[in-house]
Amino acid sequence: MRRNIIVGSRDSALALWQTRWVMEQLQKQHPELTFELVTMKTKGDKMLDVALAKIGDKGLFTKELEFAMQQREIDFAVHSLKDMPTALPEGLTIGAVCKRDNPGDALISKDGRKLDQLPQGARIGTSSLRRCAQLLHYRPDFQLQSLRGNLNTRLKKLASEQLDAIILAAAGVMRMGWEDMIAEIIPFNVCLPAVGQGAIAVECRAEDEEVRTLLQGIEHTETRAATDAERALLRHLEGGCQVPIGAFGEVVNKKLSLTAIVANLDGSQVLRAQGEAPVEQAKELGIDVAEKLLALGGKRILEQVRSGE
Known part of the structure; x- marks a missing residue:
């Protein structure tokens, strides 16, 4: 194992807190390694005078870090999972999803x-x-x-x-x-959170077996299953910043449950669906609940929102 691991982070106070927390957890497990922090600004950090929905670009808070990984300038990057697009750049993967804090x-x-x-x-x-x-x-x-x-x-x-x-x-x-x-x-019956909200994710190169093995030490299985379901739902609905979609997955009594909403922009229509499945069927559950939302009228709402009606 290489001795010095280079870690990428956005330079905001919260991003740095999250990245340093990840580094501390890994340092405790691997005192023989050193971890070096590299910070950078992303497009989303620079374009602060425009609403996120109007920028219309996925990966606003991740692209620069992902490019640095692809160029082998950093070994892994720490993100808020809610900022990560459901489709990652070729060659990159989520190496760990840490235990979720309050998702609300x-x-x-x-x-x-x-x-x-x-x-x-x-x-x-x-x-x-x-x-x-x-x-x-x-x-x-x-x-x-x-x-x-x-x-x-x-x-x-x-x-x-x-x-x-x-x-x-x-x-x-x-x-x-x-x-x-x-x-x-805010109670979930009023406002469901964003997909992945409350969870820290660590992205790395898929081919980097050493780093992937290292990151397994901070993986939280239940959070991974819950957020895999949420992200599968979002991917199936093809939603992003431009579409009001909320979701929350949770493992209770070894069963995975998922609740999600699709809404139109003025809030006059909010469709809600839910489902339950074994933990190992997280992605299938996400697709199933997405299909329920589409059948309830979500397809029409998504078309309207995307067309600007």
């Missing part, structure tokens, strides 16, 4: 109010069409404002842009140690 969406309000306590016409900041559609379905009076930037920037905008609340992935807020800012983890 966190509401941070300026006065600690919960979602149902926000005033009529409350201004809420979020960068996600998925969140917008589900929140408008729950309360059509909400005014949703586009919110981009790293966690620090978004928190500052809560005050500077006169917002009543913002919504962030709960896991990121908690990893940064800001739990006391959370007014509420």
Whole structure:
């Protein structure tokens, strides 16, 4: 085994926290190795004045790191799994999915109010069409404002842009140690999370057996199964940032369950489906639940959203 492993990360505070956490876990298991951190900015980090859905490009937060892997400049890269496209570049693979933290969406309000306590016409900041559609379905009076930037920037905008609340992935807020800012983890019956939300993934070269073996030490089997189901669903629906799709897979009593939604942009239609399967049939479950959504009318919604109707 080579002694020095080069690890790639985005340079945001949250990305660095996640990457250093992965490095620490691996260092504990392999004290004989050294891990070197290399940081870089991705396209998604640079284009902060445009809503994610309007950029219309998959891999916004991963491409530069993936190119560095293909060029053998880094040995593996650490990502938030929700940022990873369902189709990876040729020659790359997900070497490990770590144990998932809270997968939900966190509401941070300026006065600690919960979602149902926000005033009529409350201004809420979020960068996600998925969140917008589900929140408008729950309360059509909400005014949703586009919110981009790293966690620090978004928190500052809560005050500077006169917002009543913002919504962030709960896991990121908690990893940064800001739990006391959370007014509420939004219930899944109101807002299902993004595919892979709350899970850290490590991407590496498929041919690199040494690194793949190393990464098995931080793999979490149940999280992998749950997120494999979610990603199979997303791939089957051909969804991305431009389509409001939410999903949550979970292993309970050795059975894998999956719940998912497809919504139109204004939230007037939110279709929900679920299914259950043995853990080893994760991808099949994802496709099955995707087919249920399509049969319920999801095909028409997806066509409308993509055509801009």
